[in-house]
Amino acid sequence: MDFLVAPLTIASIAGGLAALISVVDKHVNDYGDVTIHINSDxxxxxxxxxxxxxxxxxxxxxxxxxxxxxxxxxxxxxxxVVTDVGPHLPTEVPYLKKEEMAENIRLACQVKVKKDLELEIPEELFNVKQFEGRIEKIRDLTHDIKEVLIDIGRESIEFEAGAYVQLVVPPYGKIKDVNQRAYSMSSRPSDKNHIELIIRLVPGGIATTWVHTLLKEGDKVDVIGPFGEFRRSETKAAMVCVAGGSGMAPFKSILYDMYENNITDRDVWYFFGARSLKDLFYVKELRDLEEKWPNFHFVPALSEPNPDERWEGETGLITDVLDRYLKEVIKAEEREGYLCGSPGMINACNNVFEANGMDLDKIYYDSFA
Structure with missing residues (x-):
């Protein structure tokens, strides 16, 4: 792990310096009143x-x-940012492609508003709102995953299945600042007064620690959204979906939305990977859905099942199970891939898809760190 120490240390120092410069600049320099012109006025x-x-x-x-x-x-x-605001900062460059930099794409968190600006943003962002909600229910799905149901009352959220929101995390303990973290919604679009999230505990994670140790039913929370472009296509191609852990969230939303709207003529394969039986959840619900929806196939797999668990399902890495099904079971000529998980998991699945003749432009993914 030594090879990670230097980059992480440099990133930490750079982030600290950027924050310090921002605070000093804000208090020392007065830029007055300015106008931001968005999407050609x-x-x-x-x-x-x-x-x-x-x-x-x-x-x-x-x-x-x-x-x-x-x-x-x-x-x-x-x-x-159409207006010239100077060269890209070192804090922006790692996240931008050369083509994006040539088109004046910037990170909004790194650009200071010092003069009149002209911007271009997606029109759908005008519909994003901040919702004031209340925690209606918290349920343990596994030893380290919680289902969080948020009631937004008379407010109504309009979204496509697969979208995500940003959960606002207030200061707590040694965390002195307000933070935001992105989570895919597992709720159905038809339920416009609730937002359901599936949150796995990440050791040391600011948001997940707060959710798993401090958040209680009845607490008030702020949520911002919806965001995202991860959604099912409108084609008839077979959907090959792969996830693990909290990557379940967008697929739960997508699958139940399809069933509710009678979009059941497509062949759908859902591969869900877990280490052992204690890491699996929603199995009964998805088996019930499988019985009602003949074209839906749920394939859970355990990579390290305990001998005493009497597991009779698929075993091994989810990528190995996926590879075998693509070679031996899924015979559809037209296939699309849908992935939700870490960049490493997505890259591994992409390799399997490519090896089985699937074009990467037909692979859609929701990536998280």
Whole structure:
């Protein structure tokens, strides 16, 4: 692990310096009132200069995706800044392709609002809202995964199955700042007054520690969304879906949405990987769905089943199980891949898909660190 220490140390120092410079700049320099022109003057904002573009926009009710809450560590808050605001910063470069940099794509959390700006952002972001909710129910799905149901009352959230929201985490303990983390919604789009999340405990994780140790039923929470482009296509191709752990969330939403809307003529294969039986959940629910939906096939697999668990299902790495099914079982000529998990898991599955003749432009994914 020594090879990780230097990059992580440098990233930590750079992040600290960026935060310090931001604070000093905000208090020392007064940039006055400025105007932000969005999408060729479809929306104009008169704001006070001095803060980041991400924070300034959110203060005006326009929310750019930011899985890290504006700390410059996720690269999600991309937008096109037409106005010349100087060269790309070292904190932006790792998250931008050369083509994006050539088109003036910037990270909104790293651009300071110092003068009038002209921006281009996706129109759908105008519909993103901040919801004030209440925790209606928290349920343990496994030893380290919780299902969190949020009631947003009279508010109504409109989203496509597969979308995500950003959960606002208040200061607690040694965490002095407000944070945001992105989580896919597992709730069905038909339930417009609730947001359901599946959250796995990550050791040391700011948001997951808060959810697993402090969050209680009845607590008030803020949620921002919906965001994201992960959704099923409108084709008739067979859907080959792969996930593990909290990657279950978008697929639960997508599958039940398809069933509710009678989109059941497509062949759907859902491969779900877990280490042992204690890491599996929603098995009964998905088996019940399988009985009602002949074209839906649920394939859970355990990589390290305990001998006393009497597991009779698939065993081995989920990529090995996927490879065998693509070679021997799934005979559809047209196939699409849908993945939700870590970058490593997605890359491994992409290799399997490619080896079995599937084009990468037909693979859709929801990646998380």
């Amino acid at each position: 479809k929306k104009n904002l008169d704001v006070r200069g001095g803060d980041t573009l991400l924070s300034t926009l959110s203060g005006e009710g326009i929310f750019i995706p930011s899985a890290c809450g504006g700390r410059g560590s996720c690269g999600a808050c991309k937008c096109k």
